[in-house]
Amino acid sequence: MEGVPSESLREGFGGLETASSRAVAATPDPAGSRLRRRKAIDRAARWIITLIASTAIAAVALIFLFLAREAFPILTSAAVHEEVTLGKMIFPQPWREGEPAYYAWQPVSKVPKYSLLPLLVGTFKVALIALIFAVPVAVLGAVFTSELAPRRVREIVKPAVELLAGIPSVVLGFFVLMVLATHLQDLFGLQYRLNTIVAGIGLGLTIVPVIFTLSEDALTAVPQRYREAAFALGASRTRTAWSVVLPAASPGIFAAIVLGFGRAMGETMIVLMASGNAAILSWDPTLPVRTVPATIAAEMGEVVVGGPHWTVLFVLGVLLLLLTIGFNGLSGWYVRRLRQRLGGTS
């Protein structure tokens, strides 16, 4: 994709040169027409650049439009309403005779039940555990590599952490499923081998490099004079890192954490493999959990195209997209505010 625009740009500028040189030779009043041509070419170039720049925006907008189009029947289609409405997805539903209404996710059933709550709670629960696991590791690791580590250590640690981002999530998932889950169960005597903690740790491994890299960038961006001032006051390296550099970089680190949270909410493969996938409405981290993306991945392959179940899965997709966009927007806004308050240049 990147080759095309640069080529067309080059063509545009090449055209400029030949056109202007010819213009000099042919016309009696070269200055006016040359200016006009230049302006035209300038406009064309700007258009091309605009077009390229808006491709990314267009992609997001179109994905959203596509999801929304498939999810829309939840509001309008009578055929879908026979099985499910937004109300049924939000409020508890009667589920067994003699038992109180419950938030059940049982889409393949005589009376299909599509409660969102267990999936949403599950998605947040797993992502939170991933954060609890990943944030200390990643942030402290970033402080260490950028502030304290000798250069030789830094040159090993940094690429190693970044390499972690290159491990396919399905491989991580496989490791977590086959090895880690059994060890954790033996260690803590858990009833469920696959549970939220296991999946959360697996997810944590995938977001450590995200948070680490961005935090490291934020720390490195703290102006050198802050450190020099701290050293001049007699602070040690550790003290400087902890009390001066880390607070100064906090908006960037906060943004990194929120971005990691968004990644964790959307990550599919590891949770699909290691979470047990049972849709239980509970904050208990030792129970299995079913997340929104895992549900879409597990169920999309088999549903009737355009049917109620299909529509509900697209509603889930819209919800997930809105959640991640919302989190990113929120973090952007908060970071800007934090930066203004700190008055820093980081």
Added chain:
Amino acid sequence: MRLERGILLFVAILALASCKPPRRAEGRDPSRGPSTLTIKGSDTMVMLAQRQAEAFMEKNPGVSVQVTGGGSGTGIAALINGTTEIATASRPMKASEKAQVEERRGRPAVEHAVALDGIAIYVHESNPVPHLTLDQIKRIYEGRIRDWSEVGGSPGRITLYSRENSSGTYAYFKEAVLEDEDFDPRTQPLPGTAAVVNAIARDPRGIGFGGIAYGGGVRALPVKKDESSEAVVPSLETVTAGTYPISRKLFMYTAGEPTGLAAQFLEFALSPEGQQLAEKAGYYPLRPTNRE
């Protein structure tokens, strides 16, 4: 400003372009490739169709049979859309699906029973429970029986495993054993029988279900139809004789009476040779074959 208007215009153009609904491929021309046959559907039946397809291709040089899984629903959807000639399904087609086939393809769906399958109830090999009745299994999966000691095992909370709700095995179990009641929310769905067996082999308190063809580290429990009947071990004999309580037919569907290659293939699948292949692949022939 101009730039912003440009962006908006570009997005709008793309949006308009995407609005033309790229709806579903047209029905496949049956004469498209006279030498190609596609079979799509039940994951349970992939092995069956694959073995039969291999032998069929060997007997008919120049013919190519493509077998893919995805699940019974996927196969039936493909039959409705006309992207497969034969749909395999480990459950009978629903009335709504039959209506869709007739509507979209202009011909009624034709059902061909090709083999039998049984659902085995798996527990860890160290689990001392001697057998379970259908009713006990149902109550276990509904979450009404929660401890192994309630069904004659050693005390310990039962961990429930099932198949993903997109699988034919799930639908069949739910219908035949749970009588359409819902699963306990704590039931952990897994993507295949191999995954179920693998999970139970690592979980002494686990119970799960799946095809009979699998094993290792787990024990297939004898099942009683009710309190007074005999406990039956899932096996070739008990499934074909129909005495094992959780057994089912496996189907292949065509839109209209099969013609050409599809007809030849189905004939082969039902021939003694095809049935023997089914048995070798871990399924059960429709009738006990004459085995010397």
